[in-house]
Amino acid sequence: MPVQPIPAGELRSAVDPVRAWLAGEAEQPPRAVLGAAVKTTARWLAQQVPGRSVELRVPPHVAVQLVPGPRHTRGTPPNVVETDAATWLRLATGELRWDDAVAEGRVSASGNRADLSAHLPLSPLR
Secondary structure, three states: OOOOOOOHHHHHHHHHHHHHHHOOOOOOOOHHHHHHHHHHHHHHHHHHOOOOOEEEEEOOOEEEEEOOOOOOOOOOOOOEEEEOHHHHHHHHHOOOOHHHHHHOOOEEEEOOOOOOHHHOOOHHHO
């Protein structure tokens, strides 16, 4: 069964409730609200950059495969990006630059295809 594309409006609607928290102006939102923002942004990116050569992990919320290239089938993928929810959402919205997040150790990016800087921030969230 094909997955329905996520419209840009749905993406913005999922992220809007967490923006004040990301800016340090509010308490952390409920887990369901935070999870929805993380899942929607990661899945939106996966639909924009389809493929199976990189695995993006934002535990405990989501893991998606994206970026064209050699397909991974078993074990630990050779190209993995892993981060926490707040860092991921700051990258997705443009509040944090990829290079800064990697340099600060807020993102673990392994493999020669694991640089997502060309795809961030997500265009509807800029």
